Amino acid sequence: MTVLKALKKMFGKSEVEQLATETAAPVKQPPAAPQAPAPSAPLKTEAPAPVRAEKPAEAKPRRERKPKPAASTWKLEDFAVEPQEGKTRFHDFKLSPELMHAIHDLGFPYCTPIQAQVLGYTLRGKDAIGRAQTGTGKTAAFLISIITQLQQTPPPKERYMGEPRALIIAPTRELVVQIAKDAAALTKYTGLNVMTFVGGMDFDKQLKALEARHCDILVATPGRLLDFNQRGEAHLDMVEVLVLDEADRMLDMGFIPQVRQIIRQTPPKSERQTLLFSATFTEDVMNLAKQWTTDPAIVEIEPENVASETVEQHVYAVAGSDKYKLLYNLVTENKWERVMVFANRKDEVRRIEERLVRDGVNAAQLSGDVPQHKRIKTLESFREGRITVLVATDVAGRGIHIDGISHVINFTLPEDPDDYVHRIGRTGRAGTSGVSISFAGEDDSYQLPAIEALLGRKISCEMPPTELLKPVPRKHH
Secondary structure (H helix, E strand, C coil): CHHHHHHHHHHCHHHHHHHHHHHHCCCCCHHHHHHCCCCCCCCCCCCHHHHHHCHHHHHHHHHHCCCHHHHHHCCHHHCCCCCCCCCCEHHHCCCCHHHHHHHHHHCCCECCHHHHHHHHHHCCCCCEEEECCCCCCHHHHHHHHHHHHHHHCCCCCCCCCCCCCEEEECCCHHHHHHHHHHHHHHCCCCCCCEEEECCCCCHHHHHHHHHHCCCCEEEECHHHHHHHHHCCCCCCCCCCEEEECCHHHHHHCCCHHHHHHHHHHCCCHHHCEEEEEECCCCHHHHHHHHHHCCCCEEEECCHHHCCCCCEEEEEEECCHHHHHHHHHHHHHHHCCCCEEEECCCHHHHHHHHHHHHHCCCCEEEECCCCCHHHHHHHHHHHHCCCCCEEEECHHHHCCCCCCCCCEEEECCCCCCHHHHHHHHCCCCCCCCCEEEEEEECCCCHHHHHHHHHHHCCCCCEECCCHHHHCCCCCCCC
């Protein structure tokens, strides 16, 4: 301790702390070294001061995240995948050993069609727009592309904490959390940091994470990202790769003005790589793609691939007044344990959930009205089997990947046929089989032809068995 005091007298405090930090992490590669100097750089207002002050602490998370020795014991030979006719392997692309190690851990031997096509363009630095549903592997496609870009290009020497190098914008909090989870798994051996900004969660907690270490990949909802940006906490002028996920959904939810504001803060499109994904290519989506990308490759994956063969589909013709009875009896008579029910509007979702709870069914709701902390708790309870029935709108249902959902029930048929494909894709995942049951009433049966056209086949309408329409027993309060 006395030696440290003497050194402080001789060299001044900041140099000693820098010395201490460097000696504490002797194995560190060059990128960490240039980050300590320039305590007085006047580049940004307000933000730099606290960031510089926390500099010595920054070495701590970096040291904790050093699974490099583990990575070195792993060799690419440990990930043997035989070439197969008509399939693309991750080995067929020039990916780093660290990234291949993570892909191996996740058990992905071959690329999905969208991964094979997108990576063929994006790894060469091209912009791309992709039409694909959730569940096609598009998230891994853009994440692998981002990670490769960040590994191949060294970070700038002069860099603040709140300056992400890659930015992914997604419309819902659930989707942001899911993308960040996938990103954490894929960056496991790379030393890259992933952060999330979502509304409805503790702002200060997210700010502390941002001030503690450099941000390489930022996944955010538009509103919360703008909050950080307008407060001068996040700066987007160093973004090398920009991803817009579910662009059609962002249009539907009215987020495009916010997204425009965000994009104006990033480098010009000629100086960044831009990837845009959408479940549909409407005229509006294509106009946005034209404004934000440069000569993009266009990749389309047909939704038929997602209307999985593993999902058995039924449609019951039922009067609107009998729909609730049918739902209650299906769940209770069959003793189903993990069911997802979709309705088109938030008030419908709330009403269905309230009736189920009143009638003794363990149910919860998921819609835009439910606060974020409660949504996360609800999803965990559903995942762990404490909740039997989860009632959701399409917006809230996006990006939910929960294994073991045995049944999906469409209480009302969706107005957009693509949403039907998305809904039934919540079951029958990862090679398991699932069942979807749609209630076609007088108000929504006209949606069926468009759904059948999208699927490329007819779904026969059945009458529900009469015992499933018996009255709901009254509970004594």
